[in-house]
Each structure stands twice: as structure tokens, then as C-alpha cells.
Amino acid sequence: MEALYPALIGAAKLAFKLLLIIVPLVTLFEVLRYIPIFRRAGRAVDPLMHGMGLSREAAVPLFTGIFLGIAYGAGIIIRVAQEKRLSRRELFLMGLFLATCHAVVEDTLIFVVIGGNGWVMLGVRVLLAVLLTGVLARLWSRHSNEEDSLR
Amino acid sequence: MNEAVPDIPTRIRTGLAAGLQTSLKLFKFVLPLYVVVDLLKGTAVIELLGSLFAPLMALFGLPGEAAFAFVAAFLLNLYAAIAVMAPLDLTPWQVTQCGLMMGIAHNLVLEGGVLRSTGTRGGLLTACRLMIAGVAGLLLSALHHLWGG
Numbered sequence: 001m002e003a004l005y006p007a008l009i010g011a012a013k014l015a016f017k018l019l020l021i022i023v024p025l026v027t028l029f030e031v032l033r034y035i036p037i038f039r040r041a042g043r044a045v046d047p048l049m050h051g052m053g054l055s056r057e058a059a060v061p062l063f064t065g066i067f068l069g070i071a072y073g074a075g076i077i078i079r080v081a082q083e084k085r086l087s088r089r090e091l092f093l094m095g096l097f098l099a100t101c102h103a104v105v106e107d108t109l110i111f112v113v114i115g116g117n118g119w120v121m122l123g124v125r126v127l128l129a130v131l132l133t134g135v136l137a138r139l140w141s142r143h144s145n146e147e148d149s150l151r
Numbered sequence: 152m153n154e155a156v157p158d159i160p161t162r163i164r165t166g167l168a169a170g171l172q173t174s175l176k177l178f179k180f181v182l183p184l185y186v187v188v189d190l191l192k193g194t195a196v197i198e199l200l201g202s203l204f205a206p207l208m209a210l211f212g213l214p215g216e217a218a219f220a221f222v223a224a225f226l227l228n229l230y231a232a233i234a235v236m237a238p239l240d241l242t243p244w245q246v247t248q249c250g251l252m253m254g255i256a257h258n259l260v261l262e263g264g265v266l267r268s269t270g271t272r273g274g275l276l277t278a279c280r281l282m283i284a285g286v287a288g289l290l291l292s293a294l295h296h297l298w299g300g
Contacts, residue, residue, distance in 0.1 A: 007189035007238075011182045014237050015174075018181070018230070022174045027166030034156045061269075070262040081269040091271040099266070099280045100255050107229055107257075111250030114233055115243045121250045124287055128255075132283065 017113045025106060029067075052130065053093045053137025057084040062094055069103025089140055093133050101129035181234040188219070189238040211252065211288040212295060213245055224253040226260065248291055256284035 046056060054062065061077040070077070077098075081091060104122055112118045157165070191197045197216060205215030216239050224232035232253050236246065259277050267273030 003190055004186075007186045010189055010238060011185040011234075014185055014234065015178050015182055018177065019174050022177075023167060023170035026170035026173060027163055030162045030166030030169065031159060034162075070258075070265050077265070078269050088271065091269060092276075095266050095269070095271045095273075095276045096279060099262075099276045100283050104254075107254045108250070110229055110233055111246055111254070114237050114246055115241075116246035116250040117243065120247050120291070121254055124251055124291060125254055128283060128287055 014114075018110065021109050021113060022106075025109070048130070051137075052097065052133040053140075054090060054097075054133075055086075058086060058090055058094050062097065065094075065098040065102045066104055069106065070098055093137055093140075096136060097129045097133040100132060101125045177230045181230050184223070184231055184234040185237060188235050192216075192238055210292070211248055212292045213248060214239070214241070217241070217245070217249060220249060221253065224257040228258040229253055232257065244295060248288060248295075251291055252284040252288040255287055256280040 045059075049056070049059065049062070057080075061080040064080075065077055081094075086094070104125065108118045108122050111121060197219075201215035201218070203215065204218035208215050208217050217236070220232045220235040220239070223235045232249070236249060241249070259280065263273040263277040265273075266276050
């Protein structure tokens with residue numbers, strides 16, 4: 001099995017690279033997550049969120065998803081979505097945004113590790129998510145859904 | 152939002168522990184996958200399956216073998232996908248292309264379930280993700296041609 005040796009070396013190299021990314025990233029997130037600047041940043045993007053048909057109630061689950069990812073952020077996303085009683089329209093809009101654009105830091109970095117261009121990947125995803133959500137918000141008017149949000 | 156704020160050293164410890172734990176969980180299937188793909192690379196099986204998917208992948212400027220990475224990304228996650236991609240010797244542009252498409256559509260089963268449990272239509276959103284990934288891929292491919300790649 002001469003082929004096995006380079007395969008194992010390659011696997012070990014990949015593992016090492018992943019370790020170098022994941023551990024500092026998770027640590028950094030843990031250190032920074034309590035800083036109030038994150039909450040203030042929420043206010044700064046208010047106009048953009050409004051343009052996508054989302055209220056401030058949706059900010060926490062949205063940003064959790066964008067940075068942490070749907071799988072890791074699931075606990076927070078589900079809890080907030082139910083507590084705040086987001087309307088079905090808002091839930092779907094948020095879902096559409098997150099479906100296109102989530103876990104952006106980690107997802108982008110692991111492809112950069114194997115040689116991809118991070119700016120292109122990140123830029124296209126964010127742009128698509130904002131555009132698609134904005135367009136759907138316009139098509140799906142608030143009024144047709146009013147009874148629903150009063151529920 | 153009244154959770155107690157731990158001090159910095161505690162946060163660093165929590166972060167390191169969580170990071171290591173996540174890494175170990177990933178290694179369990181990333182490493183075996185990498186070894187399997189590296190060993191199969193160049194064998195008749197992969198070449199046959201690769202040529203089967205070649206026309207589809209060619210739409211996005213990718214080699215047929217990249218289809219395996221997409222299967223891994225859709226059903227499992229991105230770590231599985233890059234474990235499959237790493238031994239394939241893709242160009243930086245091809246990696247970017249895969250990264251964009253897979254970044255949009257991955258881990259569909261699990262994440263579809265999460266989206267659904269928030270109370271929205273998970274299945275529809277999952278279909279949207281696949282379509283958006285396809286469109287984004289074609290878009291980037293077209294841009295690449297325009298720039299003269």
C-alpha cells in the first residue's frame with residue numbers, strides 16, 4: 001500500500017489546517033460575543049433590514065444565523081423566533097436570507113484554506129441574499145398577511 | 152438578555168475547549184473521507200462516475216469529479232465536501248466556484264429541519280437554496296468567462 005502513505009499525510013495536513021482555523025475562530029467568538037458593540041451594530045443595519053421586510057425583532061436570530069450558522073445557531077434562532085412571535089412573512093424572509101447567507105466566516109475560511117477566493121464567495125452570497133430577500137419582501141406585500149401577524 | 156458575563160480567561164478556556172471539541176467531531180469523518188478519495192482518485196470507479204457527471208459539472212466550469220464534493224456538501228456538510236475536494240487538485244477559481252455554490256446549499260437535511268422548526272416552510276426554502284446555488288454558479292462562471300479566464 002504505497003498509496004496509503006501520501007493519503008495519510010495529506011489527511012493530516014488538512015486536519016492541521018482546519019484545527020488552525022476552527023480553534024482560534026471559536027475562541028475569538030467566545031471572547032467577543034458579550035461586547036455591547038454587537039448590539040449597537042444592530043441599530044446601524046436597521047434601514048437595510050427594513051428594506052428586506054424585517055423588523056428589529058428579527059435581528060438577533062438573523063445575525064446569529066449569519067455568523068454562527070443555521071445548525072449551531074439553531075437553539076437561538078428557534079427560541080427567538082417563537083418568543084418574539086415573528087409573522088409568517090417575516091419568518092420566511094429571514095429563512096430565505098439565511099438559506100443563502102449563513103455561517104459566513106467559517107464557511108468562507110475553510111474554502112480559503114484550500115485555495116479559494118474569500119472575497120468573491122462572501123461578496124456574491126451577501127449580495128444575492130440581500131437582493132433576493134428585498135425582492136421577495138416587495139412581492140409579498142405586508143397587507144396580504146396582516147391577519148396572520150395578529151394571530 | 153440578563154445572562155452573566157464570564158471573565159476573559161474563562162471565555163478563552165470555553166472557546167478553546169469548544170473549538171477542540173468541534174474539530175475532533177469533524178476529523179472523525181473528514182479524515183477517513185480524505186483518505187478514501189485520495190486512494191480512489193485515478194481508479195476506474197471514480198473516472199467512470201466522474202465522466203457521468205462531467206456534462207453537468209462542465210456547466211459550472213468544474214471537472215466531473217467535483218460532483219462527489221457536491222453530494223458530500225448537500226447531505227453532510229462543508230467539511231466533508233472539502234475533504235473530498237482537497238485531493239482533487241482543483242484550480243483556485245474552481246475552489247471559489249465550489250465554495251460559493253456549496254456555501255449556499257449544504258447540509259440540506261439538517262438545516263432544512265432547523266428552518267422548519269422555526270415555523271416556516273423548510274422544504275420550500277431547501278428547494279430555493281438549490282436553485283440559488285445553481286444560479287450563483289452560472290453567474291460566477293459567466294463572469295469568469297467575461298474576465299477571460
